[in-house]
Amino acid sequence: MTDQQAVLDLLDIVEYGGCAEPEQFFALMRRTFKIAHLLYLEAEPLADGLKVCRLHHTFGAYAAEIYRTRALHRIDPILRLALGGVRPVEWTTARRRFPECEPLFHAAEEIGLSTEGVALPLPSPAGRMALLAINANMSPVEWSIYRRCHLRDFQLAANLFHASMLEHAATAGAIDERDMRLTGRETEVLTWSAAGKSYWEIATILGISERTVRFFMTNARRKLNVVSNTQAVAQAVRHALIPTI
Amino acid sequence: MTDQQAVLDLLDIVEYGGCAEPEQFFALMRRTFKIAHLLYLEAEPLADGLKVCRLHHTFGAYAAEIYRTRALHRIDPILRLALGGVRPVEWTTARRRFPECEPLFHAAEEIGLSTEGVALPLPSPAGRMALLAINANMSPVEWSIYRRCHLRDFQLAANLFHASMLEHAATAGAIDERDMRLTGRETEVLTWSAAGKSYWEIATILGISERTVRFFMTNARRKLNVVSNTQAVAQAVRHALIPTI
DNA sequence: TTTTGAACTGTCACTACCGACAGTTACATG
DNA sequence: CATGTAACTGTCGGTAGTGACAGTTCAAAA
Numbered sequence: 001m002t003d004q005q006a007v008l009d010l011l012d013i014v015e016y017g018g019c020a021e022p023e024q025f026f027a028l029m030r031r032t033f034k035i036a037h038l039l040y041l042e043a044e045p046l047a048d049g050l051k052v053c054r055l056h057h058t059f060g061a062y063a064a065e066i067y068r069t070r071a072l073h074r075i076d077p078i079l080r081l082a083l084g085g086v087r088p089v090e091w092t093t094a095r096r097r098f099p100e101c102e103p104l105f106h107a108a109e110e111i112g113l114s115t116e117g118v119a120l121p122l123p124s125p126a127g128r129m130a131l132l133a134i135n136a137n138m139s140p141v142e143w144s145i146y147r148r149c150h151l152r153d154f155q156l157a158a159n160l161f162h163a164s165m166l167e168h169a170a171t172a173g174a175i176d177e178r179d180m181r182l183t184g185r186e187t188e189v190l191t192w193s194a195a196g197k198s199y200w201e202i203a204t205i206l207g208i209s210e211r212t213v214r215f216f217m218t219n220a221r222r223k224l225n226v227v228s229n230t231q232a233v234a235q236a237v238r239h240a241l242i243p244t245i
Numbered sequence: 246m247t248d249q250q251a252v253l254d255l256l257d258i259v260e261y262g263g264c265a266e267p268e269q270f271f272a273l274m275r276r277t278f279k280i281a282h283l284l285y286l287e288a289e290p291l292a293d294g295l296k297v298c299r300l301h302h303t304f305g306a307y308a309a310e311i312y313r314t315r316a317l318h319r320i321d322p323i324l325r326l327a328l329g330g331v332r333p334v335e336w337t338t339a340r341r342r343f344p345e346c347e348p349l350f351h352a353a354e355e356i357g358l359s360t361e362g363v364a365l366p367l368p369s370p371a372g373r374m375a376l377l378a379i380n381a382n383m384s385p386v387e388w389s390i391y392r393r394c395h396l397r398d399f400q401l402a403a404n405l406f407h408a409s410m411l412e413h414a415a416t417a418g419a420i421d422e423r424d425m426r427l428t429g430r431e432t433e434v435l436t437w438s439a440a441g442k443s444y445w446e447i448a449t450i451l452g453i454s455e456r457t458v459r460f461f462m463t464n465a466r467r468k469l470n471v472v473s474n475t476q477a478v479a480q481a482v483r484h485a486l487i488p489t490i
Numbered sequence: 491t492t493t494t495g496a497a498c499t500g501t502c503a504c505t506a507c508c509g510a511c512a513g514t515t516a517c518a519t520g
Numbered sequence: 521c522a523t524g525t526a527a528c529t530g531t532c533g534g535t536a537g538t539g540a541c542a543g544t545t546c547a548a549a550a
Contacts, residue, residue, distance in 0.1 A: 008393060008394070011393075011396070011397060012393070085408070086367070086368050086369070086404065086407055086408040086411055087404075087405065087408040088404075121368050122331070122368055123331050123366050123367055123368035123369070124331070124368065148253060148256075148257070149253070151256070151401060152256060152397040152398050152400065152401035152402075153397050155397065155400050155401040155404060156396060156397035156400040156401070157397075159331065159332075159333075159400055160332065162331055163330070163331040163332040166331055167332075183495085183496060183497085184496085184497095185496075185497065185498095186496095193475050193476075194475065194476060194479035195476060195479075196471050196472040196473050196475070196476030198473075198535090198536065198537090199536070199537075200536085208497085208498070208499090209498075209499055209500085210499095211498085211499050211500060211501090212497075212498050212499065214537080214538080215497085215498070215499080216497085216498095217537090217538090218538080218539080219496095221538090226441050227441040227538095228441045228443075228506090228537085228538085229475050229537070229538090230438050230439065230441065230474050230475045230478050231438075231439060231440060231441030231478075233475050233476075233478055233479045234439035234440075234478045234479070234482050237479050237482040237483055238482055428525085428526060428527085429526085429527095430526075430527065430528090431526095443505090443506065443507090444506070444507075445506085453527085453528070453529090454528075454529055454530085456528085456529055456530060456531090457527075457528050457529060459507080459508075459509095460527085460528070460529080461527085461528095462507090462508090463508075463509080464526095466508090472508095473507085473508090473536090474507075474508090
């Protein structure tokens with residue numbers, strides 16, 4: 001088993017900001033644990049799949065090329081299970097539950113990725129999703145013992161790393177999300193629209209003219225960069241921009 | 246330090262469904278770790294605060310009464326920090342960052358709650374939030390050592406418990422939402438509508454007539470008991486009826 | 491004091507949405 | 521075979537949403 005002291009040191013480093021860059025964190029994880037590869041993914045849902053906001057991994061150039069060209073991240077059942085759930089997802093479980101994805105797992109084996117591993121869902125601000133996938137080149141028996149002992153370490157390390165990624169993004173991206181903040185009235189009209197009210201009804205409720213309701217709604221659409229009230233409301237709900245009724 | 250074997254056993258039990266009821270989990274946690282109190286909270290954001298969807302705790306009747314009557318959960322800075330973030334929140338950190346809440350912490354001390362502890366944010370679907378707050382009656386020094394050693398255990402146990410809570414809620418609530426279940430096509434048209442597509446565009450994408458798109462959308466509106474596509478999409482996003490993947 | 495941002499209003503023309511009418515086809519289940 | 525469910529289509533007429541035109545008022549920040 002891995003040295004417990006080394007694990008605690010790693011957790012300290014990640015918690016107290018010593019791993020600002022993904023590469024540092026990945027290197028530290030691979031050094032401390034017997035991990036072959038790591039993949040960190042932040043995404044938000046779209047109609048026809050996922051918009052990948054951030055993707056870091058330790059694949060070599062060749063493996064990454066295969067992963068990209070075959071668009072594995074679009075169909076990878078592990079990603080689907082992990083991004084949709086809360087529980088850690090075992091690679092072998094995903095493989096059993098999606099027999100039709102067997103070719104995918106063969107392709108993954110080509111690039112040294114599929115033996116044993118786990119994907120950890122991570123908490124994110126409303127509507128977003130993130131995961132850390134961990135891959136080990138171990139025998140099933142060896143992995144099951146190793147997993148039982150270190151899943152808690154993986155989980156905490158993943159959470160802490162994810163937190164520092166989000167904090168880093170918040171400070172870096174604070175500027176370009178300024179224009180996406182909705183004003184009070186914009187939020188109000190969106191909220192009532194999400195409640196099924198027409199422009200005329202919203203105008204009556206808020207005590208303003210129908211034209212003004214349309215004005216706020218147009219502003220909201222522009223800020224959210226969408227083309228319809230329906231899409232605006234979907235975005236607003238996903239990003240928790242409007243209150244739940 | 247706590248027996249490592251007992252910790253691993255606890256994690257196994259929680260992972261493999263042996264803790265369906267919060268009371269069982271809480272009892273197991275308090276037995277395994279030197280924990281005074283636990284609080285599990287699921288919530289969703291509202292305009293003026295939080296709507297608490299589920300709340301379990303190990304307070305005694307008197308303490309719970311105080312907590313409720315003083316509505317501590319509405320102003321508790323620990324809940325605010327934990328529900329809004331990703332990182333584990335130390336009770337003492339929250340206390341330092343919100344000096345104006347000092348009376349609250351005094352009130353908490355009355356009911357044996359505030360000495361040392363941590364609150365763990367948990368990943369949740371579709372705009373919801375959850376946390377597990379852990380409280381220990383330890384000296385600061387004792388707690389810092391204990392925390393360093395067991396935060397990873399707390400984090401994984403919290404994640405696994407939270408997962409089974411969500412799964413339990415999903416199976417329990419599946420019956421009375423029978424008529425609210427959408428068919429495949431209804432989900433598809435809602436999804437594309439949420440992506441800002443018009444009926445004509447959706448018809449083209451799905452390779453069916455515009456009239457048929459309207460048919461599915463009408464069915465979806467009827468099932469969801471709403472009056473507009475916008476409201477339908479808002480509902481669907483909130484209830485995670487349309488794919489977040 | 492100028493500037494900026496939020497809140498507010500009017501009209502025109504066009505497109506999208508929505509309800510109500512009345513059907514067909516295919517497949518699984520009892 | 522009957523029943524039920526999902527998927528599918530057409531037409532009509534009214535209402536709602538959308539973009540582009542062109543403004544006013546007020547308060548706070550620069």
